[in-house]
Amino acid sequence: MADVAQIKSAFEKLKLFGRKVGMTHIFTDDGLFVPVTLLEVGPCFVTQVKTKEKDGYDAVQLGYGAIKEKRLKKPQIGHFKKAGVTPLRILREVKLRKQDLGLKTGDVLTVSLFEGVKTVDVAGISKGRGFAGRIKRWGFARGPATHGSQNERRSGAIGASALPGRVWPGKKMAGHMGAQRVMVKNLKVIELIPEENLLVVKGAVPGPNGGLVEIAQGRK
Numbered sequence: 001m002a003d004v005a006q007i008k009s010a011f012e013k014l015k016l017f018g019r020k021v022g023m024t025h026i027f028t029d030d031g032l033f034v035p036v037t038l039l040e041v042g043p044c045f046v047t048q049v050k051t052k053e054k055d056g057y058d059a060v061q062l063g064y065g066a067i068k069e070k071r072l073k074k075p076q077i078g079h080f081k082k083a084g085v086t087p088l089r090i091l092r093e094v095k096l097r098k099q100d101l102g103l104k105t106g107d108v109l110t111v112s113l114f115e116g117v118k119t120v121d122v123a124g125i126s127k128g129r130g131f132a133g134r135i136k137r138w139g140f141a142r143g144p145a146t147h148g149s150q151n152e153r154r155s156g157a158i159g160a161s162a163l164p165g166r167v168w169p170g171k172k173m174a175g176h177m178g179a180q181r182v183m184v185k186n187l188k189v190i191e192l193i194p195e196e197n198l199l200v201v202k203g204a205v206p207g208p209n210g211g212l213v214e215i216a217q218g219r220k
Contacts (some may be wrong), residue, residue, distance in 0.1 A: 014217040015094045015115075016109060017064040018045050020200070021125065022209045026123060036190055039122070039199045041111035041215055046103055047083040047091060058096040060103055063088030065212075087144065090212060112194045119218030120199070121188040124207035128179035138172045180207040186218045 028034060048061035067089040069077055080087050084106040114120065132139045136156050143151040151209035155174070158167050184205060191200040205213060 037205045041184045046084040046107040063091035121185045122214045123183040124213040126182045129177040132177035
């Protein structure tokens with residue numbers, strides 16, 4: 001298997017998968033209170049290596065999260081057996097810059113790949129808030145509360161006068177809030193704990209505790 005430096009240089013954007021453990025806080029040497037989030041990163045297993053010659057593009061398929069074999073279909077079980085890994089719950093692809101890096105099916109990628117990384121981008125599915133009005137969902141101001149007003153929290157006009165006589169697509173209205181993919185960029189890495197597969201980052205991360213997250217190398 002290629003060394004860590006070679007693997008990092010091969011990825012277009014170094015990315016692994018894991019779960020959000022939860023939030024806590026630490027105190028710096030200066031006595032500052034810093035809110036942090038604990039992320040369990042990997043281990044991620046290489047379940048397939050795709051090449052430009054065979055598949056039309058260079059990528060590696062990563063699997064994360066153990067699952068019982070009885071919960072999978074036969075083609076899925078065969079896919080994991082061919083790769084020589086245990087059944088996994090999550091499968092995602094990550095693009096590569098080049099193919100000759102020595103990665104092969106069955107290899108394991110851990111949080112150690114983020115050694116020396118200063119910032120990370122973390123993406124997850126935000127918490128679902130159900131149906132919400134425009135004030136809660138979009139931060140709109142409410143109407144007057146006096147003089148007989150009946151539109152304290154109602155929306156105003158949504159049309160465009162006589163022409164074009166319809167509601168424009170993308171109009172901010174009431175609807176399902178949350179449960180969308182959200183990315184927070186350039187979160188500062190506070191600590192790396194390889195023996196426990198933990199990455200400690202400053203600030204909050206989208207999604208509930210235990211939710212799936214994508215952790216990618218930041219640009220700063």
